[in-house]
Amino acid sequence: MGRYTGAVCRLCRRQGEKLFLKGPKCQADKCPANKRAYPPGQHGEGKRRKLSNYGLQLKEKQKVKRIYGVMEKQFRKYFKIASKTKGVTGKVLLQLLERRLDNVVFRMGLGVSRSQARQIVRHNLIAVNSRRVNIPSFLVDKEDMIEVKSSKDKPKAKLKENLELSKERTVPSWLDFSAPEMKAKVVRLPEKSDIQQVIQEQLIVELYSK
Numbered sequence: 001m002g003r004y005t006g007a008v009c010r011l012c013r014r015q016g017e018k019l020f021l022k023g024p025k026c027q028a029d030k031c032p033a034n035k036r037a038y039p040p041g042q043h044g045e046g047k048r049r050k051l052s053n054y055g056l057q058l059k060e061k062q063k064v065k066r067i068y069g070v071m072e073k074q075f076r077k078y079f080k081i082a083s084k085t086k087g088v089t090g091k092v093l094l095q096l097l098e099r100r101l102d103n104v105v106f107r108m109g110l111g112v113s114r115s116q117a118r119q120i121v122r123h124n125l126i127a128v129n130s131r132r133v134n135i136p137s138f139l140v141d142k143e144d145m146i147e148v149k150s151s152k153d154k155p156k157a158k159l160k161e162n163l164e165l166s167k168e169r170t171v172p173s174w175l176d177f178s179a180p181e182m183k184a185k186v187v188r189l190p191e192k193s194d195i196q197q198v199i200q201e202q203l204i205v206e207l208y209s210k
Contacts, residue, residue, distance in 0.1 A: 024124055057207035060200050062100035067197060068097045069114050074137065079208050091192050098190040098207050101126065102136035104146055108184050110159050120159070136187030140186050147183040156182075 033102040051059065060070060065075050081100055082093040097103065102111075112116030118136045120126060125150040126133060128140060140146060163179055172179045174192040177184040192201070 002027060025036055054207070057203045060203040061207055064094075064097070064199055064201075064204065067199075068100065068103060069118065070097070070137075076208075079204070083208075090205045093204065094192055094195060094199065094201055095190055096139065098195065099139045099141070100136060101138040101140060101146070102127065104140055104175070104184070104186075107119075108146070108182075109163050109171060109179070110148070110167060110182065112162050112165050114160070120165060123155070125155055125159070142186050142189055144186045145183065146186070147181070 007182075061075070065072070070078070078096045079089075080095055082089050082096060085092045100105075102114055102121050102152055103110050105120055106117035107115045111120050121136045121138075122134055124134045125148055127147050128138065129145055132149055148156065148159060159182060163182070171184075172190065174186065174190045174194055175184045175190045177188045
């Protein structure tokens with residue numbers, strides 16, 4: 001699957017708001033999104049045009065895709081699943097994204113960003129219910145146990161360092177997390193109120209419902 005490999009600060013500038021894609025680095029004063037608070041490109045400093053309804057819907061979809069680091073094909077797949085699942089489509093969509101294993105590792109504080117959490121999963125350092133899982137899109141479920149599985153000291157030291165860097169970030173209540181053991185249990189499925197960033201999921205539903 002393709003993956004965006006460009007400068008992530010450009011994504012925040014294009015979105016017009018901080019998406020915190022680089023973790024603590026996004027808080028620094030020298031962050032490009034702070035220094036150049038306008039869209040990237042030759043005409044970025046020009047007057048912004050007012051977006052149409054479609055433009056607002058598309059912008060919100062792009063925002064959520066960038067936050068969770070998923071591509072269009074996978075995002076459409078999540079929406080299709082959400083639309084067939086009992087419940088409010090937009091909220092089910094966000095719940096699916098929150099249940100991704102790379103997001104759970106990020107929420108635990110083991111990764112300072114979702115992209116780093118994805119690498120941690122890819123490097124076979126995470127186990128779900130005592131079985132190693134190296135698929136970032138793996139969906140955790142209620143009662144699942146997520147823990148670090150590594151016999152090497154270097155990866156563990158890095159994860160402990162990440163925990164220290166992420167200590168100001170609150171672990172959501174749907175995870176029962178033990179920092180000393182680097183282990184978490186899914187006590188319930190996530191809800192929209194557990195997401196720290198403001199997302200208007202109804203705009204995404206309207207976009208895909210056309």
